[in-house]
Amino acid sequence: MNSIQMVDLVGQYKEIKTEIDKAISAVLLSAKFVNGPEVHEFATNLKNYTGAGFVVPCANGTDALQIAMMALEFERGDEIIVPAFTYVATVEAIALLGLKPRLVDVDPDTFNINPKSIEQNINSRTRGIVAVHMFGQAADMEEIMKIAQKNNLKVIEDNAQSIGCEITFSDGSKRQAGTIGHIGTTSFFPSKNLGAYGDGGAIFTSDGQLSDRLKTISSHGQRQKYCYDEIGVNSRLDTIQAAILNVKLKKLDEYISRRQKIAAYYDAQLGSLDNVSIPKRNKKSTHVFHQYTLKLHNKDRGVFQDYLKGKGIPTMIYYPLPMHLQKAYLHYGHKKGDFPISEKLCEEVISIPMHTQMNDAALEFITGIIRQYFE
Numbered sequence: 001m002n003s004i005q006m007v008d009l010v011g012q013y014k015e016i017k018t019e020i021d022k023a024i025s026a027v028l029l030s031a032k033f034v035n036g037p038e039v040h041e042f043a044t045n046l047k048n049y050t051g052a053g054f055v056v057p058c059a060n061g062t063d064a065l066q067i068a069m070m071a072l073e074f075e076r077g078d079e080i081i082v083p084a085f086t087y088v089a090t091v092e093a094i095a096l097l098g099l100k101p102r103l104v105d106v107d108p109d110t111f112n113i114n115p116k117s118i119e120q121n122i123n124s125r126t127r128g129i130v131a132v133h134m135f136g137q138a139a140d141m142e143e144i145m146k147i148a149q150k151n152n153l154k155v156i157e158d159n160a161q162s163i164g165c166e167i168t169f170s171d172g173s174k175r176q177a178g179t180i181g182h183i184g185t186t187s188f189f190p191s192k193n194l195g196a197y198g199d200g201g202a203i204f205t206s207d208g209q210l211s212d213r214l215k216t217i218s219s220h221g222q223r224q225k226y227c228y229d230e231i232g233v234n235s236r237l238d239t240i241q242a243a244i245l246n247v248k249l250k251k252l253d254e255y256i257s258r259r260q261k262i263a264a265y266y267d268a269q270l271g272s273l274d275n276v277s278i279p280k281r282n283k284k285s286t287h288v289f290h291q292y293t294l295k296l297h298n299k300d301r302g303v304f305q306d307y308l309k310g311k312g313i314p315t316m317i318y319y320p321l322p323m324h325l326q327k328a329y330l331h332y333g334h335k336k337g338d339f340p341i342s343e344k345l346c347e348e349v350i351s352i353p354m355h356t357q358m359n360d361a362a363l364e365f366i367t368g369i370i371r372q373y374f375e
């Protein structure tokens with residue numbers, strides 16, 4: 001058995017090497033490294049895949065969040081509701097623009113922002129909500145959109161971890177995560193479910209005017225060449241990455257289904273252990289398993305992690321510290337105990353290997369070793 005990895009990008013590349021190499025080489029021979037035709041082609045492909053009205057490619061998922069907030073015209077001091085248990089980019093973009101992150105707690109079972117906590121934190125300064133679809137499963141968008149509508153708030157979906165995840169609404173209709181809020185954002189960081197071979201990102205909206213602003217802002221605020229209508233940024237998806245993503249997007253459904261099969265195997269093997277919770281599914285959305293995250297109860301996580309490491313099984317802690325206790329964000333005035341669920345999750349979670357190249361031998365080995373530890 002090969003050594004076990006959290007993600008296996010080399011193995012994945014080898015499977016699609018011929019197509020990828022051809023795509024990269026075509027860009028090299030065209031020398032259209034910036035804004036080449038592959039970028040527009042990818043925007044169209046991603047629009048068709050997701051069902052989004054408009055897709056604006058950009059340089060990375062963090063930029064996507066910042067550009068989204070600039071386009072929504074949030075102003076200094078506006079409060080934006082955001083989960084305390086998330087990747088830093090979500091809160092960082094809010095803080096960088098001089099907005100105030102209004103942190104709220106999450107649901108302990110799904111790791112996603114809790115609509116009730118959103119409602120409790122709305123005040124006269126609130127302008128927006130950033131819903132993060134954690135680990136591959138969507139937040140309760142139907143409820144969040146209702147709350148937003150009632151309170152006249154803009155919703156951004158941070159879909160960096162859940163591209164391809166499908167949400168079912170109570171009327172039976174289905175839509176992809178990232179296409180429901182006013183704006184959706186995603187990342188093509190290499191280890192994401194749709195990963196480039198470098199940085200990349202995209203922004204979704206169903207609003208044509210908003211899409212025009214997103215495009216303008218991501219291109220220095222420029223509508224006509226050398227005419228700048230507003231202050232923007234420089235954030236482009238480069239052509240080589242777009243060419244790679246065109247190949248990989250065609251595989252995304254298969255990749256998701258491989259991840260779901262691994263998750264089902266983990267569920268069956270680990271679901272009955274006493275000190276472990278397997279990731280809980282929410283009925284309103286599919287789960288595309290960016291991560292397979294366990295929670296440990298009444299067991300020392302560090303000892304468990306070291307034990308697995310000793311057996312050659314890597315694990316990761318997403319995330320070890322909630323946003324309100326991070327040094328950079330302490331000035332917002334929070335203290336330990338303010339978001340007890342997020343804090344507890346940070347102590348309990350442990351993500352185990354999940355990627356498209358896992359084989360049966362690795363799965364049997366990993367689950368066997370984990371069961372041995374708890375049984």
Ligand SMILES: *Cc1c(COP(=O)(O)O)cnc(C)c1O
Pocket residue numbers: 059060061062063086087089090132158160161186187188189199200201
């Ligand atoms: C990865 C990630 C981002 C940032 O994406 P980059 O492309 O690395 O900038 C933002 N939000 C979440 C939830 C992420 O997981």
